[in-house]
Amino acid sequence: MTALAPALWGTTYLTATLFLPEGRPLLAATLRAIPAGLLLLALSRRLPQGSWWWKSWVLGILNIGVFFALLFVAAYRLPGGVAAIVGGIQPLLVALLASRVLHEKLTLTRLLAGTTGVFGVALIVLQSQARLDGLGLAAAAGGTLSMAAGMVLAKKWGQPVSRGGRPVSPLATTAWQLVAGGATLSILLLIFEGLPTAPLTVPNILGYLYLSLIGTAVAYFCWFRGLAQLPAGAAAFLGLLSPVVAIVLGWLVAGQALSPWQLVGILVVLASIAAGITLKGTTHDPGNVRARRQELPATQGR
Structure with a gap:
């Protein structure tokens, strides 16, 4: 179920290039986040409490x-x-951050699996005939770093507990993050891009609906639900499915060339994912375990 999220994210790039208006990245980001967040918030019918107001914002x-x-x-x-x-x-990135923040064991095997994954995607990139844009690559790297930090923090803070002592559903915590992120994006949209002046076409609307409902609401619910149950390092390897799906869709739908070396790269990436998700890279911090147990009701603690 967790793997479904990065697979859906891999469709974002093709959807954006085929269906969305050009030159409006903040509009696309805002319309992707806010409708999905409001939908999940309506389904969960729960607002943050206490420190989870600012944690959800971060x-x-x-x-x-x-x-x-x-x-x-x-x-x-x-x-x-x-x-x-x-x-x-x-x-x-997640393996390095998780080893410092979450005390997940940074093993040589996990580092090799991660390096192999980078090598696999490099085979795909280096065989591509497409022109690479410096600002675009910097934006992609910055987004990757931002989400890596968000993954580790989400794992560190865990799921909030209601006043009755029960863990809050991932549906609610996903909604909080989408609404907070969408509100931030709407401010940036008004400052840097402004509202659209031309009416949206039917393909534009369909593209936004797909990204918001499927690529965001469904995908992020699956992702945060899985992240709550998997080590952060293992979940991060599943994210490698996104480039595999993206490059395959570019070949199937957009007619982009797919060379034999790119096929080898895809196989290398899949092998890296298989190795990364089967490793036991977590070590338990007794202090954190005791702290979590103290937060649980007596029946759950037993």
Whole structure:
């Protein structure tokens, strides 16, 4: 279920280039986040409590606000699949951050698996005949770093607990992040792009609906639900499915060339994912375990 999220994210680049108006990355990011967040908020019918007001805002900026803005800048300035391929460095970033913040064990095998994943996506990129844009690559790298930090913080803070002692549904926490990130994006939209002056076409509307409902609401619910149950390092490797899906869609739908070396790169990436998600890279911090147990009711603690 967690793997479904990056697979859906891999369709973002093709959708943006085929259906969305050109030169409006902040509009695309805002219309992707806010409708999805409001929909999930209506379904969950729960607002943040206590510290989760500011935690949701921080996570919303990292996982949604900054990430979406840079994602669409990259999507508009890079050919389909190339921006997603830059995300291949994410498992290494998450592994490094998780080892410092979450005390997940940084093993040599995990580092090798992450490096292999980067090598695999490099095979795909280096065999591409598409022109690479410096600003687009910088935006893709910045978005990857932003989401890596958001993943580690989301894992560190865990799921909030209601006043009755029950964990809050990932549906609600996903909604909080999407609304917070969408609100931030709407401010940036008004400052830097402004509201659209030309009416949206039917393909534009369909593209926005797909990205908001499927590529965001469904995908992020699956992602944060899985992140709550998986080590951050293992979940990050699943993110490598995004560039694989993006490059395959570029070949199937957009008619982009797919060389034998790119096929080898895809196989290398899939092998890296298989190695990364089967490793036990988490070590438990007794202090954190005791702290979590103290937050649980007595029946759950037993």
